[in-house]
Structure formats: C-alpha cells, structure tokens
Amino acid sequence: MQSVFFPLSSPRLRYSQVNGIKTIKLDFPMIVAEMKRLHRKCCWFATIQLISITVVIKVFYYYACGIGFENFQPVLFCSIPEKVYYSPRPRVVNTWNENFLISGQNICRDSQPYLLLLFLSIPKSGDKRAAIRKTWTRVNEWPDFKVKIAIKTVFLFGKYADERENDLIVKENDKYGDVIVGNFVDSYRNLTLKVLTGLYWVRRYCAGAKFVAKIDDDTFVNMPLLYKHLETIPQLNSPIFGYLITNSTPERNGKYYISYNAYPFNTYPPYTTGNMYIARPETFSAILDVAKNQPWLDMEDVFITGILAKIANVSHLAYPSGMYFPRKQAASCEFVKNTKLFSKDYSAKDVRNAWKIITEGRNKCL
Known part of the structure; x- marks a missing residue:
C-alpha cells in the first residue's frame, strides 16, 4: 500500500x-x-x-x-x-411500501402450505402463468409421487405505466385469486425491491408455510425430487437452498455494472442464483430484518442471498452436483429419471411438452 x-x-x-x-x-x-x-x-x-x-x-x-x-x-x-x-448498520437507508395494490391476504388465510412458490412475473407472461398453473405445480398429479403435501402459488407484480397491463393483472386475479401487486414501479432496476416486497408479503400473510421458494416464471421444477431434498434441510439455523456461486467478481461495466461506490470489494460473498432459491420463512425474515439498513444493489440474488445473508449470518446449502445446469435447458426425460432438479428458460410450450412426457410418455424415457 x-x-x-x-x-x-x-x-x-x-x-x-x-x-x-x-x-x-x-x-x-x-x-x-x-x-x-x-x-x-x-x-x-x-x-x-x-x-x-x-x-x-x-x-x-x-x-x-x-x-x-x-x-x-x-x-x-x-x-x-x-x-x-458486513455489520448491521444503525440507520435505515432504504425501505419498501408495506401497502399492496392487490394484497392476496386470503391466499394463506385458511391453510398454510408445505411449500409456497413465489413467482416473479410480468403482464406479458400470461401464457407461462397459465402453463404453470396446469402442470408441474399440481404436485398430486405427478406420477409415482404418493406424498400428500399442500402447495400454493402466488405471482408477484409491481405497477406499470400502461394501465392496460394493470387492468390485465386485476382481471387475472379475479379469475384465479393467486396474484399480489406491490406498490412500486416494476422494472429490471427494481428487481431487488420486488423480491424484498414479496418476502415481506410472506412474513405478513403466509409466515406459517414450511418453505418458501423465490422462483422465476420461466422455470420447470421436479417437485417429487425437490420434496426429497427439502426434507433434509435442518430446522435450526436453516440455510438458503440453491445453486451456489462462489468467488464471483462484480462487473464494472455492461448490463450488470456495479460501481465501487455500490460495492467496493473485488469478490462477492457466496450467493445462490436467482432462478430459484428456497428457505424457511424465518430465514427470509432474518434477511428482511437487515435489509432496510443496507444500501441496495440491483443484483437481486447477490444482494439478498449473498450480502444480506452474510450480514444476517444465514448459511447456504447447495443443490446436489449435476442437478441443475445453468447454461443448458434440461430435457424432459431428465425429470423422469430424476437426474435434474429444475431447469430455466422454459417457454409455456416447453412446460406443456415436458409435462405431457412426464405424465403420459414416461416409457419413452426408460
């Protein structure tokens, strides 16, 4: 020096x-x-x-x-x-609006689920949401899966400049009753705010769930295999379960630009990718407790599962090796053979095709 x-x-x-x-x-x-x-x-x-x-x-x-x-x-x-x-700070520097434009307060009122699937979505992805509702989230329709567990799905939005998009979301909620809308402008730069708003909703309205998954709406999940792994997560000092990234460096230019002002170090702490990560509600609540006192980053997964998790002394549990490959879409037969836990970049058509093979064409994979 x-x-x-x-x-x-x-x-x-x-x-x-x-x-x-x-x-x-x-x-x-x-x-x-x-x-x-x-x-x-x-x-x-x-x-x-x-x-x-x-x-x-x-x-x-x-x-x-x-x-x-x-x-x-x-x-x-x-x-x-x-x-x-990485120490808790004494002063609030950020916050989120605790009022919801669509609260979804009745979604968990009558019963608390084993697993709450918190999907981040946008209005134009209506076909994806329709496919998700009719396929892999119907856990009791998976072949050879005899465990009876309750799954609830919610789709999280913000508000949009185009009133037609806001109206579309209201109509969809009237039909399905599984929508929540936070009081913030929905944009890529507000992704961290969007996730924190969703986690706050969980603490306020669905804290009795056993597990909560933050998940993107282009994801296909092997639910029987996920259940098997969730049952191994400890109750005490419960970690975040996800695809673990270590020794990642901040990008100082480009789409994912992070300035030295925002993050002054050369490497990020360990974090899980944002496609899907899962934790118990009390784990996410511990992260929420320190979120308002920390300057936010636009990189939602780095900030929430890395920086905030480190401040809150939350650990990680990595997906088993080979169960997820971030650069290649999983084939449908990999779900049948239980060699893949989940996959991203699935269109609505991909979701329906995979579900058809899983439920009707399994013999082609064996």
Missing part, C-alpha cells in the same frame, strides 16, 4: 491504492497538528476554516455511508472496511 500526502493547508488528504481500489483518506492526526501550527501563528481565520471543513466532511460521510459514527471511516466513495460493510 502506497500513500502520498497532498500539500494542502486545508485538511490533509492521503491517496491510497489497495487491491486496485483507489481511495482518498482524511488524515485526522495531521489535521490536529495543522490546527496547532496555525493557532501558534495566530491564523485564526485559517484555523476556523480548517475546523469547519473537517466537520462538514465528517458529517457528510456519516450520512452518505450510513454506517454510524461508531463505525465511521473518513474515506471518499464510502470505501469502508469489509468487516464494517
């Missing part, structure tokens, strides 16, 4: 570069020495100016970084130590 002092009569600044991250630090011992020197020379105006600048900068970074004076580090761009970054 190299340090260079700038020859300023105002607060001393120090330029540092560590692991490729450039920061400028205020050197407060040098500031005190400068105050004493100016005071001896009776430079009252310069002394007052120095004190004012120091106070303004310190207060600015306290509010900018939101880490509290007890954890204060006078570093430009909020490049704070990793230990501090």
